[in-house]
Amino acid sequence: MTTRIGWIGCGVHANEMLLPQLTRLDVELVALCDVDADRLGRTARRYGVASQDATRDWRALLARSDLDAIGVAAGPAAHHEIGLAALARGLPAFLEKPPAADAARARALAEAARRAGKPVALGFMKRYSTANRIGGNIVRGAGFGAPATFLGHYMTAPTYFEKDPDYTGFYLHHCVHYLDLVPWLMGEVVDLGVRAHELAPGKLALHVDFRFASGAIGALQMGTHQSRGTPMEWWQVTADHQRVEVRNVHEVRHYRAPPFKASRGDATLREGEDTMVWEPNLTVAANEDHKGYHALLGDFLAAVRGEPSTIPTAEDGARAMALLDRMIAGAEAGRARR
Numbered sequence: 001m002t003t004r005i006g007w008i009g010c011g012v013h014a015n016e017m018l019l020p021q022l023t024r025l026d027v028e029l030v031a032l033c034d035v036d037a038d039r040l041g042r043t044a045r046r047y048g049v050a051s052q053d054a055t056r057d058w059r060a061l062l063a064r065s066d067l068d069a070i071g072v073a074a075g076p077a078a079h080h081e082i083g084l085a086a087l088a089r090g091l092p093a094f095l096e097k098p099p100a101a102d103a104a105r106a107r108a109l110a111e112a113a114r115r116a117g118k119p120v121a122l123g124f125m126k127r128y129s130t131a132n133r134i135g136g137n138i139v140r141g142a143g144f145g146a147p148a149t150f151l152g153h154y155m156t157a158p159t160y161f162e163k164d165p166d167y168t169g170f171y172l173h174h175c176v177h178y179l180d181l182v183p184w185l186m187g188e189v190v191d192l193g194v195r196a197h198e199l200a201p202g203k204l205a206l207h208v209d210f211r212f213a214s215g216a217i218g219a220l221q222m223g224t225h226q227s228r229g230t231p232m233e234w235w236q237v238t239a240d241h242q243r244v245e246v247r248n249v250h251e252v253r254h255y256r257a258p259p260f261k262a263s264r265g266d267a268t269l270r271e272g273e274d275t276m277v278w279e280p281n282l283t284v285a286a287n288e289d290h291k292g293y294h295a296l297l298g299d300f301l302a303a304v305r306g307e308p309s310t311i312p313t314a315e316d317g318a319r320a321m322a323l324l325d326r327m328i329a330g331a332e333a334g335r336a337r338r
């Protein structure tokens with residue numbers, strides 16, 4: 001069944017990542033919206049949307065009777081306001097992250113989604129990147145045992161957030177991803193602490209430590225002081241005599257408990273005991289979108305059709321935003337003390 005989509009927000013992310021992946025799926029892009037007439041016109045031409053179906057008023061788009069769902073990539077305030085309006089109108093919504101500008105509004109959106117009983121999918125595509133999926137499935141698999149520790153880093157560059165010297169953009173648009181990914185891997189967070197180090201204005205390093213409901217512990221470093229021309233993320237989960245590492249979403253290593261091999265004439269690699277490694281074949285012709293946008297949008301469409309799906313929900317968004325609020329309070333207090 002073709003899903004008829006109305007799309008709001010024709011900026012960089014929608015044009016370069018989301019709409020190219022969405023239109024590979026079984027959808028009809030029936031209406032487009034952006035307050036910026038140039039972006040709206042360019043995006044409509046690119047995706048073959050007729051000018052009478054392109055509007056600068058998102059309320060006019062929501063008032064159409066020919067939509068099965070909407071997508072929004074327009075920033076935190078718009079995600080919240082338009083998300084609430086879509087739910088009030090009974091429409092499923094894909095909302096980019098963050099779901100709102102603060103935890104209270106993200107909570108209100110989650111409550112509205114629960115009351116409406118309509119799917120709201122958040123743009124937490126890190127759950128869907130091939131490598132993180134493999135890593136997550138190993139961690140949750142029967143043979144792994146209870147996760148004991150999480151260790152990770154997730155960096156970015158000062159240039160990316162130079163318009164927000166107060167770090168709002170860094171917190172809301174960057175850190176929120178891992179405040180979804182970490183509980184997705186480790187379960188609920190019951191305690192969170194933060195250390196902050198400002199190298200120079202605009203260059204902030206954070207160390208966030210976690211206690212999980214299971215008793216497991218974790219540490220995550222995030223910062224704005226690395227070059228985006230280098231690999232920027234890495235995580236590891238350990239259990240008893242096992243660990244999984246995911247490097248920059250292009251390499252997964254699963255370590256188990258092999259014996260020493262030095263001086264062993266029969267040294268070899270054994271099933272179930274030695275390290276397994278996954279890397280994608282990046283030369284393959286098919287567009288595989290290992291970052292996860294295609295898989296996430298496909299899962300959203302499954303939810304719209306009423307089929308089983310594992311979309312990150314508005315409730316997941318509220319959880320990530322609640323953790324983010326606590327992290328920001330700790331980071332700002334740490335900065336003020338220096």
Ligand SMILES: NC(=O)c1ccc[n+]([C@@H]2O[C@H](COP(=O)([O-])OP(=O)(O)OC[C@H]3O[C@@H](n4cnc5c(N)ncnc54)[C@H](O)[C@@H]3O)[C@@H](O)[C@H]2O)c1
Binds near residue numbers: 009014076098123172
């Ligand atoms: N999941 C990811 O990996 C990822 C990556 C990049 C961006 N994003 C998210 O996507 C969102 C957009 O980011 P971007 O880089 O495309 O920003 P952008 O500024 O390039 O694009 C946003 C667009 O939305 C439009 N817009 C804003 N408010 C609107 C409204 N009320 N009605 C209609 N149009 C409106 C703007 O005119 C602009 O064209 C952000 O929330 C960002 O965090 C997510």
